[in-house]
Amino acid sequence: MKRHTGGILAAYQHEDSVISAILSLKEKGYKGFTVYTPAPNHAVAEAIGHKVSWVRIWTLCGGLTGVTLGFLMTVWMSLDYPIVVGGKVIPSLIPYVVIAFELTILCGALATVAGLLFNIIVTRKAAAYDPRFTDDRIGLFVPCPAERRSAVQQLLESSGAEEVRVEA
């Protein structure tokens, strides 16, 4: 991971404290801060206010690719090697629905995972970290230049952070 440019790292043990910190940071125009939560936290996510993740577009594209691939593959292969049974239709779409369906799910799921990895990598930011953030503390890292540090530090402390430290 890239080394971060320095900033303030705070640990919180209360949800409402971190939410008030996020709101006042947003109000003051700070961007690019990172919030760590041990589990998905809807109140915190709402305060940050991200747009809906792009992953769903990946799922849709994967699923559509799967269904197209499923029908094209089965139809082409049965035309390329026709198994003639009693004058029945050679590329018969009804049984191929099963194959197309399974490939829809398969490609959709794999595309979702690919989308998850891609989006996480693209939106990754260099930030200081503390192992407690996967345990029971909410973390907040605000990258800022040296001259703004004391202001940010004060803001985080007054919001009720348990611990605030400068990360150079």
Next chain:
Amino acid sequence: MATTAHPEPATQQGQPSYHDVTRDIAATLGNPGRGYFILMAFVLTVLAAGIIALLVQIRYGLGEAGYEPPVMWGVYITSFVFWVGIAHSGTLISAILYLFRSAWRTAVYRTAEAMTVFAVMTAGLFPLIHIGRIWYFYWLIPYPNQRGLWVNFKSPLLWDVFAVSTYFTVSATFLFVGLVPDIAAVRDHVTGWRKKLYRITGLGWRGTDQQWRHFGKAYLYLAALATPLVLSVHSVVSWDFAMSIVPGWHETIFAPYFVAGAIYSGVAMVVTLLVPMRKAFKLERYIRLEHFDNLAKLMLLTGMIVGYSYVVEWFMAWYSGNAVERASAFYRQFGSYWWGAWTMNICNCLLPLFLWFKKVRNSIPALFVLSLFVNLGMWMERFIIIVSSLAHEYEPYWMHHYTPSWVDWTILAGSFAWFFMWFLLFAKNFPTVSIVEVKEIIPFPRKERARA
């Protein structure tokens, strides 16, 4: 430093705190005791016996499996259907109940999901064992070849290849995606060589707002894809039978009947696995009686659907007015496989009726014993459906009694060993209860408590 009232975040009465969850679940990992190694040694011995039986069969041919015309599908196909069925409840609990936002699933879904993956891995072995010449298994896959051949996509057996391999891929992916944040939590908690393992498998997860944002959506869509998948897989498996014209197989009810049976046997297997695991790992605080109660209710519901399907099968045989169909149904209950049919009727339809009583649902030993009976009954159900139908088709000269050989039974035992080997390895190395999802349903501590 800000002033705080407590050094540790306080939680509501009796609820574990976030730190308790990490600590208790991370404590299930670590160096196993003597009991674990004894169990593992036993499992590996049985697996070795199964492999030897398989080698005998490969050397001398499928005759070793007791196959004789017309019964060319026996214990292997039975076990294939059985293991695919076991897998189903895992996806039900992890995906379908996730979409329904049912909170009780969080404590049990990881075990169920791991069970799914290992059960599909076990199931996948059987078609290969059954084809005899194992080294030609790739003929099932459409691949470009010099003879210009393609597989027959109109065959349900081919649908099965696609359904089961998709099921394996998707359920393994789903399991791993859900595991990553948990691995990160134990990574930050343990020391020693395991820390290295978790650092690699945790994929650098830190729980940032961006990570959760994409993770939440991805998990939701994986669940949404897994839900129709789980219903399709056992439907496709049932069509292996229902698309043929064998009396006793050629029935429109087969797909829902098999799906219900699959979930039924799977929930029973979840109970079978959870009871000893909860005891060994001291997870009574997380896997509580209410979880078993809910699992028991699921068992009761699906068990009733299965019982209903049995009755509908008899009705259909009678109502069809078809002499062959009626003879097949009669043979199934009272013919030379009567013992199997009545094991299945009693284990799957009668015994689960005890689950109507709350006392039984809340008694762990009673549930454990019942779950074993249901496992037995559901294996027997597949055996009876497959074998008794093939043994009694249209023409009397083409009727034959099939008896499984020692090779069949040893390979079946080996398959259980293979399944439990993976499960034991998983249970000691990865969290069997989801740390993140258990935390998610515990409200994060707030300074102001007034908010209701």
